[in-house]
Amino acid sequence: MKPQISKVIDGEMSVVLRYFELIALSALLLSMFYVTVTAAADDIPDYFVPPPPFSEDIFPCSGCHADMEVNTTRRKLDFHENIVLKHAEEQRWCLDCHNANDRDKLRYASGQLISFEESYYLCGQCHGTIFRDWKAGVHGKRTGMWNGKKQYRLCVHCHNPHQPKFKPLAPLPPPIRPDDIKYTESASDEVPRNPLESLLKSESDHAQEH
Amino acid sequence: MRKNTKKKIVSRPVDRRSVLKGTVMGLASLAIPFGTADASIWESFFQKHFREMNDDEKQEVIERMKTEYAEEYGVDFNIRTTNPIPGVLFGYGLDLSRCIGCRRCVYGCVKENNQSRDPQIHWISVLQFEKGHKWVNIFEEATKYYNPHEVPEEDFFYMPVQCQQCENPPCVKVCPTQATWKERDGITVIDYNWCIGCRYCMAACPYGARHFNWGKPRVAKEELNPEVHYLGNRPRMKGVVEKCTFCIQRTRENPGRYPACVEICPVGARKFGNLLDPESEIRYCIENKRVFRLKEDLNTSPKFYYFFAT
Numbered sequence: 017m018k019p020q021i022s023k024v025i026d027g028e029m030s031v032v033l034r035y036f037e038l039i040a041l042s043a044l045l046l047s048m049f050y051v052t053v054t055a056a057a058d059d060i061p062d063y064f065v066p067p068p069p070f071s072e073d074i075f076p077c078s079g080c081h082a083d084m085e086v087n088t089t090r091r092k093l094d095f096h097e098n099i100v101l102k103h104a105e106e107q108r109w110c111l112d113c114h115n116a117n118d119r120d121k122l123r124y125a126s127g128q129l130i131s132f133e134e135s136y137y138l139c140g141q142c143h144g145t146i147f148r149d150w151k152a153g154v155h156g157k158r159t160g161m162w163n164g165k166k167q168y169r170l171c172v173h174c175h176n177p178h179q180p181k182f183k184p185l186a187p188l189p190p191p192i193r194p195d196d197i198k199y200t201e202s203a204s205d206e207v208p209r210n211p212l213e214s215l216l217k218s219e220s221d222h223a224q225e226h
Numbered sequence: 227m228r229k230n231t232k233k234k235i236v237s238r239p240v241d242r243r244s245v246l247k248g249t250v251m252g253l254a255s256l257a258i259p260f261g262t263a264d265a266s267i268w269e270s271f272f273q274k275h276f277r278e279m280n281d282d283e284k285q286e287v288i289e290r291m292k293t294e295y296a297e298e299y300g301v302d303f304n305i306r307t308t309n310p311i312p313g314v315l316f317g318y319g320l321d322l323s324r325c326i327g328c329r330r331c332v333y334g335c336v337k338e339n340n341q342s343r344d345p346q347i348h349w350i351s352v353l354q355f356e357k358g359h360k361w362v363n364i365f366e367e368a369t370k371y372y373n374p375h376e377v378p379e380e381d382f383f384y385m386p387v388q389c390q391q392c393e394n395p396p397c398v399k400v401c402p403t404q405a406t407w408k409e410r411d412g413i414t415v416i417d418y419n420w421c422i423g424c425r426y427c428m429a430a431c432p433y434g435a436r437h438f439n440w441g442k443p444r445v446a447k448e449e450l451n452p453e454v455h456y457l458g459n460r461p462r463m464k465g466v467v468e469k470c471t472f473c474i475q476r477t478r479e480n481p482g483r484y485p486a487c488v489e490i491c492p493v494g495a496r497k498f499g500n501l502l503d504p505e506s507e508i509r510y511c512i513e514n515k516r517v518f519r520l521k522e523d524l525n526t527s528p529k530f531y532y533f534f535a536t
Binding site: 154157182188201211 | 327440
């Protein structure tokens with residue numbers, strides 16, 4: 017009898033064990049999935065990133081592209097002629113980053129889709145070290161509070177994704193050389209203005225025009 | 227005759243010390259212009275050192291200054307005396323591989339900190355260096371007067387220099403009136419009311435970060451920034467020294483804004499944060515980038531880190 021009982025017990029135990037194993041395994045898998053998903057989400061600091069800087073009236077792309085036939089051959093476009101690709105243009109073309117079938121999305125090299133709001137993931141595919149620094153707040157411009165809410169920017173707010181290299185700027189005027197100082201105490205003279213003020217004004221006027 | 231004079235010498239209850247004291251006080255009172263002598267002049271003349279004032283005394287001084295500034299500039303200033311935030315030591319990072327020498331920071335600083343437009347004072351100097359030459363030890367030979375149509379120029383790179391907020395500041399050591407000192411959050415500040423304009427600190431500073439008001443500072447009324455700190459960007463007078471304070475009027479708040487130069491930099495080369503916070507941006511720079519500090523051999527131990535990001 018004894019061995020039989022033990023067999024039964026063994027059998028029951030093994031069934032229970034098998035169930036347990038299954039549950040444990042699925043739980044493990046689930047938790048792994050959860051961890052990777054949440055880790056990916058937590059990776060990006062919860063800071064305000066403004067919406068992508070689309071040209072006016074260009075988005076959603078499906079507004080035009082929905083009715084167009086998809087042509088995946090590399091060619092000179094009749095539309096978007098103002099976009100000149102200078103970003104590894106030998107190896108790349110529009111549809112390597114823009115998704116052919118759903119134009120309102122971008123795509124990874126793997127084919128997975130990504131929204132324009134999260135385009136930093138797309139850039140991060142190649143520029144991994146820069147992406148790491150950006151997440152830490154070291155690459156790129158930060159404004160806001162040093163010990164509070166920070167304003168992040170998308171890569172494309174500063175870099176034109178089609179021509180990412182910065183365009184040269186006109187510098188503000190150099191300081192006055194000691195030899196050139198023409199100071200008099202008379203307060204009637206017009207006080208020189210900060211050249212930055214006029215620059216900021218012209219930039220905001222320019223932004224309003226567009 | 228001789229006997230008479232000897233008899234006349236009588237000891238008086240006035241000693242040498244009180245005579246000297248009386249003379250000095252008498253002369254000092256003559257120096258104060260009685261014609262316009264109102265309470266304000268007396269009070270500013272006998273104003274205590276900032277660190278010796280209690281909160282009430284500070285408030286009195288602030289009120290007095292507000293009326294003085296309103297009279298002089300026609301602008302209502304909001305003058306803060308915010309204390310350092312406990313557990314904060316400010317540090318600054320500057321990415322030399324990003325800086326393009328556009329001088330936006332120079333004038334952003336001028337806008338924020340009410341520097342005199344004429345005579346001109348800039349707290350930030352952007353130095354231009356030729357690539358491939360010896361540079362960091364001979365930076366006096368660099369130029370800050372470069373003026374091409376566009377920057378960055380081929381074959382050149384740029385290094386903005388401002389107050390390095392040394393942990394061991396030589397300027398503080400030499401001040402004869404203790405008008406400048408290092409605060410607990412690491413910012414070296416100046417009480418302009420105690421500065422006598424001897425410019426010892428300017429001679430002592432190895433970074434050329436201190437600037438002197440040779441004339442009465444002049445700023446157009448519309449360009450004045452009315453949000454000021456007593457130890458920072460409040461309007462200065464002729465004959466005092468001034469310098470970068472990491473925008474003390476912004477950064478000492480909780481939450482506090484980034485300094486103006488960080489905010490305006492178009493290439494994001496400037497980084498700022500709390501050196502005591504392991505999660506801060508500046509700590510990330512120090513731990514992950516190749517940082518250096520200017521003239522480290524002088525043992526001034528700046529809290530301003532230059533680095534080259536990849």
